[in-house]
Amino acid sequence: MTTARGLFISSALFTGVLAIAYWIVAHEPAGTMMLGFMTAALSTVAIYMFFAERDADLYADRPDATMREAAGEHVGTFVTYSPAPFWIGLALSGLVLGLVVAPAAAGLGIVALLFLGGLLIVRSR
Amino acid sequence: MSAAALPRVTAPERHDILSWITTTDHKRIGILYMGTTMLFMLVAGLLAMAIRTQLARPGETLIDAHTYNQIFTLHGTAMIFLVIAPFALGLANYLIPLQIGAPDMAFPRLNATSYWMFLFGGLIVFGGAATNEGAAAAGWTSYVPLSEISISSGLGQDFWIVGLAMVSVASIITALNFVTTAFIFRAPGMTMWRLPIFTWEMIATALLIFMAFPSLTATLLMLFVDRRLGGHVFDPAYGGSAILYQHLFWFFGHPEVYVLILPYFGVISEVISTFSGRPMFGYTGMVLAAFAIAGLSMGVWAHHMFTTGAVNNPFFSFVSFLIAVPTGIKFFNWICTMWGGAIRYTTPMLYAIGFLMNFLLGGVTGVMVASPPVDFQAQDSYFVVAHFHYTIAGGSLFALLAAVYYWWPKVFGWMLDERLGKIGFWLTFVGFNVTFMPMFFMGLFGMPRRAYTYADAGALPALNLTATVGSYLMLIAALLFVANIIVSARRRVPAGNDPWDANTLEWATTSPPPEHNFESLPPIRSARPLWDLKHPRSQAVVVKVAGAP
Numbered sequence A: 001m002t003t004a005r006g007l008f009i010s011s012a013l014f015t016g017v018l019a020i021a022y023w024i025v026a027h028e029p030a031g032t033m034m035l036g037f038m039t040a041a042l043s044t045v046a047i048y049m050f051f052a053e054r055d056a057d058l059y060a061d062r063p064d065a066t067m068r069e070a071a072g073e074h075v076g077t078f079v080t081y082s083p084a085p086f087w088i089g090l091a092l093s094g095l096v097l098g099l100v101v102a103p104a105a106a107g108l109g110i111v112a113l114l115f116l117g118g119l120l121i122v123r124s125r
Numbered sequence B: 001m002s003a004a005a006l007p008r009v010t011a012p013e014r015h016d017i018l019s020w021i022t023t024t025d026h027k028r029i030g031i032l033y034m035g036t037t038m039l040f041m042l043v044a045g046l047l048a049m050a051i052r053t054q055l056a057r058p059g060e061t062l063i064d065a066h067t068y069n070q071i072f073t074l075h076g077t078a079m080i081f082l083v084i085a086p087f088a089l090g091l092a093n094y095l096i097p098l099q100i101g102a103p104d105m106a107f108p109r110l111n112a113t114s115y116w117m118f119l120f121g122g123l124i125v126f127g128g129a130a131t132n133e134g135a136a137a138a139g140w141t142s143y144v145p146l147s148e149i150s151i152s153s154g155l156g157q158d159f160w161i162v163g164l165a166m167v168s169v170a171s172i173i174t175a176l177n178f179v180t181t182a183f184i185f186r187a188p189g190m191t192m193w194r195l196p197i198f199t200w201e202m203i204a205t206a207l208l209i210f211m212a213f214p215s216l217t218a219t220l221l222m223l224f225v226d227r228r229l230g231g232h233v234f235d236p237a238y239g240g241s242a243i244l245y246q247h248l249f250w251f252f253g254h255p256e257v258y259v260l261i262l263p264y265f266g267v268i269s270e271v272i273s274t275f276s277g278r279p280m281f282g283y284t285g286m287v288l289a290a291f292a293i294a295g296l297s298m299g300v301w302a303h304h305m306f307t308t309g310a311v312n313n314p315f316f317s318f319v320s321f322l323i324a325v326p327t328g329i330k331f332f333n334w335i336c337t338m339w340g341g342a343i344r345y346t347t348p349m350l351y352a353i354g355f356l357m358n359f360l361l362g363g364v365t366g367v368m369v370a371s372p373p374v375d376f377q378a379q380d381s382y383f384v385v386a387h388f389h390y391t392i393a394g395g396s397l398f399a400l401l402a403a404v405y406y407w408w409p410k411v412f413g414w415m416l417d418e419r420l421g422k423i424g425f426w427l428t429f430v431g432f433n434v435t436f437m438p439m440f441f442m443g444l445f446g447m448p449r450r451a452y453t454y455a456d457a458g459a460l461p462a463l464n465l466t467a468t469v470g471s472y473l474m475l476i477a478a479l480l481f482v483a484n485i486i487v488s489a490r491r492r493v494p495a496g497n498d499p500w501d502a503n504t505l506e507w508a509t510t511s512p513p514p515e516h517n518f519e520s521l522p523p524i525r526s527a528r529p530l531w532d533l534k535h536p537r538s539q540a541v542v543v544k545v546a547g548a549p
Helices: A002-026 A029-051 A067-071 A084-100 A103-124 B017-021 B026-054 B065-100 B108-130 B155-184 B197-228 B242-276 B283-297 B301-308 B313-338 B347-369 B372-378 B382-412 B418-444 B460-491 B529-534 B536-547
Strands: none
Touching: A002 A029, A002 B197, A002 B283, A002 B313, A029 B197, A029 B242, A084 A103, A084 B108, A084 B155, A084 B197, B026 B065, B026 B108, B026 B460, B065 B108, B065 B155, B065 B197, B065 B242, B065 B382, B108 B155, B155 B197, B197 B242, B197 B283, B242 B283, B242 B301, B242 B313, B242 B347, B242 B382, B283 B313, B301 B313, B301 B372, B313 B347, B347 B372, B347 B382, B347 B418, B372 B382, B372 B418, B382 B418, B418 B460, B529 B536
């Protein structure tokens, strides 16, 4: 994770320097604010990675790691089908179209999202 | 968590329509993304043909002016937001887990959600055409006050706003997925500095999306508030600012140009390396150049605003010039990779070489308009249209076609016809240059962009007719591409696992790959694990030399 951490730290430093340079040269608030927000966002991730992921130990980061030693005892599973994504997309479409065309459609979108949330809660029990 | 543990699939693979709607498999989502973008490209391409047909002769009245505005707005919006960028996202969806030896993306459900949001968002944008006053007509930039309700009162503009907002959020979600997957899900031994160049370019692209797309989403939200909820964010009469819209839009808009091109730099790197029979020259330089381009692109947004008089032109001009340096490094490395290599002129390689030639012209004219004195002459003229199309159509689109021909055998398990592919390339290459080269001169002769018609004077009629002829050549090439798919699908020449003798991990599995991607993974000891596998003696020599005193 060293490289990944360095990526965010260097990006945050770069945008920070850019924001300061831009303010000194241009005295323009909109761009400075946007660059400042960007620095803050990148710094948040960088700080998280610096402290929380400091001891992360991935087999992928070891140049000589083998499949055998990384496999362990547990074989993972993953789900290849889910109705939720399609439903969320449809519900969000209803929501945004409702904002434009008719509040009733927005209501339908919200109902659909609530229904989906309820369904997921029931299924996860 | 171990990325190496080959996962157990919870249900057998299905092939019915419902299985495609509910799929969370990154490969299927990638295919859905790419298939959808191809359909959007078909529509956007036909819109471009309507534009060129209208402009074939001066004073043409084939389309009325308002419809013409809608057509170029939809064409630009679709090509930028719904074709070039999302195709790359689809390709990366398909390839990143395969290239890093992972069974799937980090967040499969989120991945599928982003696709459906993209699809429905795109359909909403096009759906605006079905409203009373038609689709949005304020251009793909939708500058205020043109896009404010006082001028664009139709629902089509609102459809454009909310549809693109969905596409924007979908892109951010996808970027999150890419970065997490590439950081966490790599196979044992696949260190960051062994990642394929394409995956690196997608990490840089994802970072750009993180930084730039929130600005687009916020801008669209503010525009919607102005239009529908009585806001005055961009209305100078109430203390708002129209220039603020341009700042916010281009803070997204220029990095977006690199979101459109960085993934395709990755495609070109993979194709050139494979068909030159050599590893990528200057691997580290290529990676650092990608991040240099991404970083610098965040500091150039206002070079689109030179002529407003409201920005610091020297600052933005200087940073814009700087971007040419890492881009030049990439060109240097591509040429050095080919230099002395055993080049195979396959269809993907031809498109890659076409990319280099077109993008060079697009890049050099980009450096020209990064100079404020030149930009004051070229602003809002066809010169800028030509420059932009040389980078995005001549660059990204050629690389997109290279990617289609290169990875098609892996995705579907059968080859596309090489002869038809090569004829298609030459038609596309000639058609593209015949279409867009005259536009540089149109611009220099003063023809404004987005013009509905023009005067029958000087060289403009001849130049426009030439451009239209070129566009029809490209249409023939597109039809030939469709014919190639149909013919090749009937023949179904088996591809095998590794038809191009490539180096990266996706070619180590079957074509098409199983649902869990790999039955087994080769040891990963370099950036070219498949090459190592195919040449064990060479690897042994390398290890011995490296370890020798």
